[in-house]
Amino acid sequence: MTVTALENSLIQAVLKFANLRHIKHTKQVEDLFGNHPWVGPYFKVIPLEDVEAYRNDQQRLREWLEGIAHNRKKVVSEVASLLKTKVDTAIIFNEDKQQIEFVYALSGVEACCSFVAALLLDKKRGLTKRLGLCDLKIEGKECGRFRFTAKGKPYKYCSASHSKEADKIKARRRVKLWRVYRQ
Numbered sequence: 001m002t003v004t005a006l007e008n009s010l011i012q013a014v015l016k017f018a019n020l021r022h023i024k025h026t027k028q029v030e031d032l033f034g035n036h037p038w039v040g041p042y043f044k045v046i047p048l049e050d051v052e053a054y055r056n057d058q059q060r061l062r063e064w065l066e067g068i069a070h071n072r073k074k075v076v077s078e079v080a081s082l083l084k085t086k087v088d089t090a091i092i093f094n095e096d097k098q099q100i101e102f103v104y105a106l107s108g109v110e111a112c113c114s115f116v117a118a119l120l121l122d123k124k125r126g127l128t129k130r131l132g133l134c135d136l137k138i139e140g141k142e143c144g145r146f147r148f149t150a151k152g153k154p155y156k157y158c159s160a161s162h163s164k165e166a167d168k169i170k171a172r173r174r175v176k177l178w179r180v181y182r183q
């Protein structure tokens, strides 16, 4: 398996953050990550009204994910430098298992986002193609939701209904083209 269950659940939380349409308060974002085992007791929470900070984080995250989905390498150095400053690791002695373990200590929203972006870029894991970006146009505007498929065939569209809608549009386009060629 290229992605572990813990990695996958963190990826899903980060994509939920990227897909939030409107961030109303900071807790809404922090709650997405709060229960993850890699998010330690030192997870940084910010005042409820400082929502602008997370809106900025979300925008940068969306730019990264769009870059990754389009297979552009320009996000690599930005992700690398943020990962270096935001993500801590620790060595612990697991008393139940009686063994040394290397653990991640994700201390805030930025740490979670840069860690997930790095996971998606990691060549050895090969997850880049598993990130889908829904480009279905609704009233002239792209849906823009991200989706990560851990197993099986990767999904491009955000949901079954958008996938169906996209198929319908393609079929209509084919009929139109066929009519043009026939003339």
Ligand SMILES: [Zn+2]
Pocket (backbone or CB within 6 Å): 134, 135, 136, 143, 144, 145, 157, 158, 159, 162
């Ligand atoms: Zn969609």
